[in-house]
Amino acid sequence: MTKVVIIGGVASGSKAAFKLKRLKPNFDITIYTKEHNVSYSACGMPYYIGGIIKDIEKLIIRKVDDFKKSGIDVKNLHEVLKIIPEQKRLLIRDLKTGSEFFDNYDKLIIATGAGPFMPDIKGIDLGNIFTLRNLNDGRKIKKKLLHSERALIIGGNYIGVELAESFIRHNVTTTIVEQNSHLMKFFDDDMGNLIQNTIKNISQDYLNILNSDTVVELKKTENNDIEVITKNGFRTVVDFVVIAAGVRPCVRLAVEAGVELGESGAIKVDNKMKTNIEDIWAIGDCAEKLHLISKKNIFAPLSSIANKEGRICALNIAGKEAKTFNGIIGSSVVKYFDFSMSKSGLADFEAKKLGFEPVSVIITNLDKSKYMPEAKEITIKLTADKNTHKLLGVQCIGFGDADKRVNILATALLKEFTVEELVNIDLTYSPPVSISIDPILIATYKLIEKLEN
Amino acid sequence: MTKVVIIGGVASGSKAAFKLKRLKPNFDITIYTKEHNVSYSACGMPYYIGGIIKDIEKLIIRKVDDFKKSGIDVKNLHEVLKIIPEQKRLLIRDLKTGSEFFDNYDKLIIATGAGPFMPDIKGIDLGNIFTLRNLNDGRKIKKKLLHSERALIIGGNYIGVELAESFIRHNVTTTIVEQNSHLMKFFDDDMGNLIQNTIKNISQDYLNILNSDTVVELKKTENNDIEVITKNGFRTVVDFVVIAAGVRPCVRLAVEAGVELGESGAIKVDNKMKTNIEDIWAIGDCAEKLHLISKKNIFAPLSSIANKEGRICALNIAGKEAKTFNGIIGSSVVKYFDFSMSKSGLADFEAKKLGFEPVSVIITNLDKSKYMPEAKEITIKLTADKNTHKLLGVQCIGFGDADKRVNILATALLKEFTVEELVNIDLTYSPPVSISIDPILIATYKLIEKLEN
Structure with a gap:
């Protein structure tokens, strides 16, 4: 019986698991994840924070039990510490008990995703400074938001803009600090300036945008608030800070096992989602994607793409090797109110x-x-x-x-x-x-x- | 100086006129139309009738004066009676005075559009039986609607469905008689049945649909209402009737001049919108279009296509003969409420x-x-x-x-x-x-x- 182990189970990992189980009911499939939840919509968190979705549990697409009912074993709160390709083994730590053990695999799928990039800012370790990756992060931000009047967001792109909306929905005055000369740096300046003006108009006095600037220091004040100091000398006091300065692929485990990275810093894969190491595959945000127009391999963390890759990986492991993931065009959308x-x-x-x-x-x-x-x-x-x-x-x-x-x-x-x-x-x-x-x-x-x- | 005459000025005709004037400011361009208005949105009339658009004048895209200001001569309420290709002349009647006169052309564009198909029904000449082609038709239907409680629509496709919405918005009980077994006959039966059920659900008691049936007779009642009798023996009394049983290309003038029709019954044109007669072009609903999937030439009356053809015809008359209109895919949409x-x-x-x-x-x-x-x-x-x-x-x-x-x-x-x-x-x-x-x-x-x- 073929044993497939998947590291990570948010979008691509859970997609691959279910697709593969459907194609090969006899395969033994195990997902290891450090997190409590698998298969949730990280993209929905700003709408939970903003109050459009009342119950964060609605963001869970499939519960651990749903996996088990389908015959997929999910080991949540289990961290894979090491991949040993020559023995086809993994060293794993049970985060609840602290005990460590080995497991083996015939096919390994790395679906470790991406994590927030942490800029080099003095005082970044103070309390009430958040990032947004998993549901628990969402809960923490929401809890703080409900007792706040002033927030700072570092980064004014997709996540930063969505979070600003969700904060302003709660009448929290929000400041965005963005390195670029306008919000949404992936747009040209002409369009980006239109975007920024429109966003400002919608937000009236609730939104301050600092462009071409970065936060250099965060300090605790006497009232337990946070003082923010920027490179251009702007100072303000806020209740909390969210760092939304982009994300980076989670590749440490892969690199330590000898899995090759591409130019983009994400894991190099072919169009069947295979890495350079036999029987190791990588899918989702941690894997790089071919941009079909630039013909470059890039890092592009998007759940719609992750789902496609999970499907192609499962089809290939099931033996349908004609199925390929050809690449991306680079399509994205974000809304700020309407x-x-x-x-x-x-x-x-x-x-x-x-x-x-x-x-x-x-x-x-x-x-x-x-x-x-x-x-x-x-x-x-x-x-x-x-x-x-x-x-x-x-x-x-x-x-x-x-x-x-x-x-x-x-x-x-x-x-x-x-x-x-x-x-x-x-x-x-x-x-x-x-x-x-x-x-x-x-x-x-x-x-x-x-x-x- | 090149003299261009366009017969008809709703969508394609006015598009061609403006485009050609922009490309060739020195050309002498004249539009003849039987109607009072040129350049209006016929597609908007159901929304005027339904009350979403309050003022029917809003459907006029460009007024006669706008044409004149751009140097395009519009002769409204002028009917072209005859095209004489061998003399490059037209016989025209001024509908206000009744006088007739000749005009000549170097290039002639036929943009006579399409008109309602009139089914063979006994009593179709009674009062309060309408078709919907021009703004005046729209005004008449609306006026009658506002003092009515019961309406009948013959034909349950695009226009019939839009009109049913507009009548029901005024709380008028509406009966649709449709030959096909479901509304929207251009959809497959499985989808068409879903469509019909959904439309019924939305409409509750305001809509009756008679499928696989046709109206055979309309009779005036003692109260000056209209009794409707169908082939299947259904009888009902309504205040007014709208015939929305499809449209046919207006090609009589063209045929009499020796312009060739295609299999579809609309005017045969090449991909530059030229007819078989030198210096005569045809565009819009009266011209047939190549369906790019079936590879058949078909009649397809749609203003989005008419606009494209007007543009291509103007470019070609202006000498840009590399520009072609390749054909259509057959895309359409209609809404019934949401x-x-x-x-x-x-x-x-x-x-x-x-x-x-x-x-x-x-x-x-x-x-x-x-x-x-x-x-x-x-x-x-x-x-x-x-x-x-x-x-x-x-x-x-x-x-x-x-x-x-x-x-x-x-x-x-x-x-x-x-x-x-x-x-x-x-x-x-x-x-x-x-x-x-x-x-x-x-x-x-x-x-x-x-x-x-």
Whole structure:
């Protein structure tokens, strides 16, 4: 009987376990996780913190018992200390009892995920300084939030923006410190500035944004509050701090076992999710992904991708070796109240770095027929390569159905549409749903004109 | 100086006029239209009738004066009686004075649109029997609606369904008579039955649907109401009737001038929108379109397509002959209150008729993460060809973001994705916007399994 061990069970690990059990009911499958929970939606935590989801237990997709009922053994609160590939063994510590023991595997899947990046800040070890990784972190932040008036978030990108919303929903004055000159640094400056202005307008006095700045010191005050000091000399006092300065792949275990990392710092895998070591696979945030437009391997922690990788890994371990995970386009969306910011492919600044010659247009148009009361303005930046006329990326923001448009272009990017081919997309139209000449087409026509001149 | 005459000015005609004027400011451009208005949104009329749009004037996109200001001459209330291609002349009647005169052209664009199909029903000439083509029709229906309690709609497809909503918004009990066994006949029976049940549930007692039936006679009652008699023997009395039994291309003028029609009954054009007669072009609803999946030329009256054709025709007349309109995928959406029904490509029954071997799956899944309060169920039917595994079509219905998914697949259909390629689509994920494993992917995985077994 084949014994499969999975280290980590949040998104990709639990997906792989269930898929593999379905394909190979006789396989012996064990998940080891340091955490209490497996299979939960980390992405949902800002909505628990913000009060949109009342009960954090709702974020648990499958309980430990659900795994057991399906014949998958979950050892939670168990930390894998060491992988010994030459013996196909693992050294494990039971975190409840402290005892250590060995287990063996025929196939090992590393799904250790990613953890918060901790910037080098004096006083970062004080109390009331949080990161957001697992459900317990979510509980702690929420508990503190409910008795706070002032919060600081270090980092103004996806998680930072979602947390700011959740804090402001509780009328907590929030300061974001962001190194970049605007929030959402993965957007070009023109779009990023629009984003930041819109977010400020929505938030009124509840949000302060410090750009091009970093926190250098955190100090405890006499009242047990936290004084924040930034590089540019800004000082403020807050009740608590959340560090949302990005995440890094959790690869220590893998590296110590001789598993090779890629350029990105995440684990190098092939398109079947195999590492350099026979019978060791890596999936999810800890594994790097091929970006299909840049052709570079990158670190991209996203649960939608992690799920795909879990599925492909399971199919391959089950012997379906024709199944591959080809890579990603780089699609993302985040909402700040009703305002959505979405992106697929490359921003101009990213395309330039990679040697493309990006040509882009920005258009603002209604998302629905002008006469419909719910029509809202959306802004699209569409980018193509000067030489090939192939699409490189799209950035789309707005209050209406802005995010609807980005997946259309993500699909076009996957098949390397030129802008000339994009003209032929046949989009649905009805006044309460869309507009007769879609903003995507308006942007496309304008981009073609620009490329032709 | 080149003289361009356009017959008809609703969607494609006015688009062509403006685009051509921008490209060739020196061209002399004249639009003749029988109607009072040009450039209005016919698609918006159900929303005026339903009361969502208060002022019908809002449906006018550009007024006659806007055309004149741009240097385009609009002769409204002028009917073109005859096209004389050998003399490049037109015989025209001024509908206000009754006088007739000739005008000449260098390039002629036929944009005569489509008109309601009138079924063969006894008593169809009685008063209070309406069709919906232009703004005046919309005004008449609304006026009658406001003093009515009972309405009958002949035809239960796009327009019929939109009108039923608009009548029920005014608490008018509505009966739809539809020849097909379910509403929305362009959907497969399985999806169509779901659609009909959902529409019935939404409407409660306000909507009666008679399927597999037709109206055979309309009679005036003593109270000046209308008695309706159907083939199956159903009888009812209503205040007014709307005929929404489909539309037909308006091609009489073209045919009399020797312009060739296609198999579909609409005007045959090439991918530059040229007809068989030199210097005569046809665009919009009166021109047939190549369906890129069936490879058949079809009649498909849609303003989004009409706008594209107007643009391509103008570019070609201006000398940019590399610009082509390649065809359509067949994408459509309609809403009934908050319930949307969308489709792209072929339904199974259509695919079978064309000689494909359709294999399909139907899945129902949430459109957003389960724990988000706004998550709603959507149902997707995804179809591929058994032999090539290429996508053939999608039908998508639901209360949530069902219609969001169809355009993603319309884009995939345009580039002939196989289901195996569709697995690689990289869709955005964030809990308030979507779900970690998108319903499209769930349907795709299931369809691959079905195709492989």
